[in-house]
Amino acid sequence: MHKRKTLQDVALAAxxxxxxxxxxxxxxxxxxxxxxxxVQKAAREIGYVGNHLASSLAGKATDLIGVVLPNLENIVFSxxxxxxxxTLYGTGLQPVCGITEYDPEREYEVVRNMLSWRPTGLIVTGLEFPADxxxxxxxxxxxxxQIMDTDGDPIGGCVGFSHHQVGFDMAQALVQSGRKRIGYIGCGLGQDNRAQKRFDGFLAGLQQADVRLVAQRQDPxxxxxxxGRHLTRALWQDHPDLDCIYYSNDDLAAGGYHHFNDLQIAIPDQVGLVGCNGLDFISGVPGRIGTTRTPRHEIGEAAVRMILQAVASGAPLAPIKQELRPEIDLGLIATQPPATPDP
Amino acid sequence: MHKRKTLQDVALAAxxxxxxxxxxxxxxxxxxxxxxxxVQKAAREIGYVGNHLASSLAGKATDLIGVVLPNLENIVFSxxxxxxxxTLYGTGLQPVCGITEYDPEREYEVVRNMLSWRPTGLIVTGLEFPADxxxxxxxxxxxxxQIMDTDGDPIGGCVGFSHHQVGFDMAQALVQSGRKRIGYIGCGLGQDNRAQKRFDGFLAGLQQADVRLVAQRQDPxxxxxxxGRHLTRALWQDHPDLDCIYYSNDDLAAGGYHHFNDLQIAIPDQVGLVGCNGLDFISGVPGRIGTTRTPRHEIGEAAVRMILQAVASGAPLAPIKQELRPEIDLGLIATQPPATPDP
DNA sequence: CATGGTGTCAAAACCGGTATCGGTACCAGT
DNA sequence: ACTGGTACCGATACCGGTTTTGACACCATG
Structure with a gap:
């Protein structure tokens, strides 16, 4: 077994x-x-690398910020x-990331594990947590x-936006732009309650405008x-009279885009597609797909700033909500009424 | 200041x-x-959360695996x-991730910082490192x-594939499928030497087939x-006679796809597009864009297995290369010769 | 000359756990 | 009754740093 260099060795050498x-x-x-x-010379010469374990233990404070996210395949969380x-870069603090895969049990383990490292702050996703x-x-x-969501009561700080509102606003915007025969396509509703909130808000928005959701397709x-492509195919087969489809996110909308492209069905003239998140793909087909641009990077920034401020002030973080308004972009849907307008 | 529960408190209570x-x-x-x-009852009652700092310091071994990646926006690394x-889940080990943004100086800091946590193993991206x-x-x-790349001499274990070979093979495959007037579009060559290696290999492959690269566009x-869209527009304006464009990755290729789609130029009949990585987008337009499917998830798996094995055996990790072969998928390019074949 | 402040350093206590080792208590074998 | 083995437990010494305390040298001041 190799014996690592310690501070004592440095001291001795110096x-x-x-x-x-x-x-x-x-x-x-x-x-x-x-x-x-x-000392610096000695440290460099013997190749000394400090021991965070020891220094953090002794110093009663680590330079860690725990980050608990459901998933990293989803580029939103990336x-x-x-x-x-x-935002953390240069502050001397460092993020440590834990993944829950939307599994509450795993989430508990991850949070517990994070806390056992005695981090300086913790950023977690969502507002709803099991009691333990x-x-x-x-x-x-x-x-x-707590980030991403503001539809509920936070334990500490809270940065994000209302998914209910996002769904609601989109419904209203679509109806106002003349779309009336609207379908919905979503994914993972069981696990991802934020997608569910958007859907609920969307339904509420439609209802207020006296428009009924024509049909929906969901995948667990x-x-x-x-x-997105598969669900769109399925939905379109049964309801070729739709003039708009709302997708629970942009990936699905992109699949729909490809599907209609193959069928040579004009987007958004004949059927409008709307997703959520404002991913890179959307700007790749400018104006063709509507979306709600969510401030992901900004949420990360704001969360860190909240923590930094709390650390600086020394006070515990009171339950405060910071609402970041996402921005609806209907693209060409806003200017082009559907090809077969409502009578 | 709040006093956290310690093991002593648990012991006392029990x-x-x-x-x-x-x-x-x-x-x-x-x-x-x-x-x-x-003890378990007492721990639960007083809400005891262990202290990894102390236990790791005393136990001389952490349950951490350091992971150093250049970037997370790029979904490849996600x-x-x-x-x-x-792969780590369930082993009792936990990944800690550091981001370098392709900056060597920052990379040094990140590695050093990782090591100061005395991790059980370390996974780093790439083969080339500054001396320090x-x-x-x-x-x-x-x-x-070391992951992602096998074109060089590893310090310890190594899992990945040869980017030179990937470029080379793609060049050969394209030429064999009948494409002769080939252009290149790439990004970030200064920072990302793996893209550079692919390009070098691509040039070598063309040369061996006696085909000259017609033109290229690059963006730092x-x-x-x-x-991808911008570069494609620029390249196509100057060289509308190309029958194929090789992109340094799939994102750029997707941009090209949209560009030609807008121009109603047939893909891949008139111009073939080829990227690299086999991203989700590619399967969204089946057969239309060629790619090299790289085993990203598998690389992560294999790297972890290498570390687990080394930890189990107790022996240091000898310089061993594990080569994972990526898979070329030309899509429709393989079956459809270019619309205006070489005379 | 006594006094006190300042700059520099070292010894010891401590952070919250674990490894080690040496005890007890209890049982079976003789 | 004595021995030996086993199951269980606790005191103590760390792990590698930081914080605290205090000592010492040196200088300026009254």
């Missing part, structure tokens, strides 16, 4: 005590310039994580920020372009 | 010693069933990370696995569908 070496490396005061030089990472997980978060005594699995 | 409590919670032997029950996470970073890796005395930034 001819000072452990303490002085520690202070010198951390840039503490009360160390002579001469000692600093010698973007959030990126926002977090970028919520207990952990409440009693963590560190700043906790993860969303993908492929799935 | 009426046993700290040691017994420790053993009971970890499922060590030499503890009576009665003590186990009482997939790798997912493969790692999934390489030194860190060599002297880490833990299993190090990150790849995106938008960028």
């Amino acid at each position: 001819g000072v005590s452990k303490m002085t070496a520690s202070r010198a490396l951390r840039g503490d005061k009360d160390v002579s310039q001469r000692s600093i030089m010698r 973007h959030v994580l990126n926002g977090i990472t970028e 997980t919520a207990k952990l978060l409440r009693e963590a005594h560190i700043p906790v920020v 699995g993860f969303s993908s372009i492929e799935t | 009426g046993v010693s700290k040691m017994t409590a420790s053993r009971a919670l970890r499922g060590d032997k030499d503890v009576s069933q009665r003590s186990i029950m009482r 997939h790798v990370l997912n493969g790692i996470t999934e 970073t390489a030194k860190l890796l060599r002297e880490a005395h833990i299993p190090v696995v 930034g990150f790849s995106s569908i938008e960028t």
